[in-house]
Amino acid sequence: MKKGLALTGILCWLSLALAVSADTIQKLGDGSDGSRAVPVHLLGLYDESGASIAANDDRAQPFSMRQTCRLCHTYESIGRGRHFNYTDPNVACGRTGQPWILVDAATRTQIPVSYRSWPGTYRPEQLGVSPFKFVELFGRHLPGGGAGELDSNIPEEGIRQLISGKLEINCLACHNANPGQDQAEYAGQVTRENFRWAITASCGFASVSGSAAAQPDTYDPLMSDAIKVAYRRNAFDFRNRVLFNIVRKAPAERCYFCHSNLNLDGNDSERWTQDEDVHLSAGLTCVDCHRNGLEHNIVRGYEGEDRVSKNPLASTSTCEGCHLGTGSSAAPAEGRLGAPRPKHPGIPPIHFDKLTCTACHSGLWPGEQACRTKTSRAHGLGTYNVNKSADALPHVLTPVFARGADGKITPHKLFWPAFWGVVKDANVGPVGLEAARRAVGQALGEERAPRSGDWLPLTREQIGKVLSAMATEESVEGKPVYICGGKLYRLDGAGNVLENEHGAAKPCLWPIAHEVRPASQSLGVRNCQDCHATDAPFFFGKVAVDCPVGRQAQSVKTMVDFEQLKPFYVKAFAMSFVFRPWLKLVILGSCAGLAGVLVLYALRALASVVKVLSEENSRGKTKE
């Protein structure tokens, strides 16, 4: 008995020790030997059970990135990288980034959701969105991992997850330089809940047919051909290995799939009419600045990132880091990657305390009104059947100059949250999307959303009806409200709809860094009045308050509201620039006058000295 216990104990210890060492052992691809050459990735494929995949398999399974790559790379270490760690509550969320925007036209909802605790965003579970659902909604622009690999704790979803599999980290999404890498196909597969097939379907040498979402709960992927994988036979060599065109530096086109912007600025609303970021035009790629090691803790590149990031380059991979060399290194650090040192002639240094570099150099040149913009992640750009209409929700506006968390004015993207919520303990939170759909359906009946993807109009009366319907919903705990256009709508005791501005209805903003314009197109390059004019868009540009309610009488805000400045002060300051040339003239004239007086009397003093000396000479001569 004792021997048995001892043996069991030893076995347990051994298995634990082996597990720990397996995680800490450095694998072939975990560290660099220093060679800048890219290793050839001629690899055997493995499915998620670790079984080898051959070209002539009868019932071919999709290959697993985890199983295929983990032979040389520590998959778990990569999984802690910035693109995958968003569900980990222990990870510092850093500066606010673009949240995911959950759009539901029927319920007039556009709401920012994020697993990161950024201000103004809501956690997916607050809307009844489980990690499984989250991946289904947004996995199209996720590189896998994170929520894609979480086990669902909802029994029904657990069954579906057995069918769809997990959305593993898709190394190929970024590192596959093969032009056949098809992220649109990946997005399509994710939408069909083909999570375990998505990577295979998009890799360029395989195709996948069928949909996990359409399969019954009893579906067994190992026993059925309803979802079928077909590998291109000539992709395999005689040892059943496949050549992956893996590159260390992800090409910009790969980044673009998730990080594209399309500004809908009047005539320049086509991709080909808009310039790329000046850094890319100069020959750099995204990852020249946004660098990472194996742990994939990629540099975001904002000022102060080094306070929350362990990436050693976080302090130097900022605008200042390259252009000014503000790192603590003893060696000269400026001019990295050929970055020119900015001169900023005539710009008072106080600007650098009050503005970020991006305020003058990034995004669109500000116009009278912030324009609509589309982003890959918000609008599904690059995916099949994307709505190309300029009116498609969500309505994101840019550039909006607002004060950031560091107190500096920086250009942002903005949208106005709209959602059905509840007031509970004086806090406003969203109700579950399903509950909102039921209440809207019950109160407003079936409606047809416009093909443009724009808002379905909503009247105050309709809001009242929906709020009344929501009050009868069992799942809604608290006083139901509707948030949109910066306002909170609620019912009073008599059933009237009341509205007031509310903190929970504030717009959702996130700072932008790209596209960076060349110095010759930066704000202030012409004169001070690029910003300091009485009608300069930098301070007085309009920002539409977007809302499905009363769309005809759409209200606007001005930039100063977001810059937390007083309009009178800004106007008065701008007015002073009208008289600035006069001031220069007066001061220069005064300087000339003073210099004239000084020169005149200096000459007179010199004349006196000469006179005295002459007198002395003549006196000396007289004596002689």
Add this chain to the structure above:
Amino acid sequence: MFRTVSIIVFLATIAAIALHDVASRLRLPAGRRRPVNILKGLVYLLTLLFLEQRLTLLGRLKKLVYLLALLCFVVLAITGFYPVLILGKHISGYLLMIHVTAGGVFAACLVILALTWAHSHRFNETDWPWLASLVRRELQKHRLIPESSELLRKVCFWLLVIAALPLMLSVVLSMFPLFDTAWQHLLADTHRYSTLAFAVVAIIHTYLMIGTATSR
């Protein structure tokens, strides 16, 4: 740095003026000594009694310009030094707007004062008897220090004119797209320190003018 330097310099100036005042009173015979009368000094300052009270057109103009310059100086000193000395930050906002507006008027006043006062503040032989003696090799026959504060007042006047140049040039040049950020910092520092020098000399000059007038 500038904050510390400013505080030290202003305290030293006030201390020096106080010492000078006490010393000049102690130099007087016991019967002629009068108690310190700050109120009288203030009256002289605010009513410009220490100026020549001629009522010619030019005299009136000079007085008016001086009054305006004095007012602008006070405004500039408060708006310029208050944020630095009290709040510990650089001038900005409404204070900056007032400062810039007053600065333009002050510059115009300063040049008028320089033009109208320069002649009366020119140095002559009586200001430098020791120099003349030195030139004539008769040093031992003369005292080195002139008796009145006239010389110091003249020196202050010319120092004001000299200090005003970097003060104004540094600020006006920074408004043109000529100098990069490092130079902008240098110009700002030049403006700060020349302002400090100007303010100290202006205080001493005013004190001497009031002192001369009250002693008359």
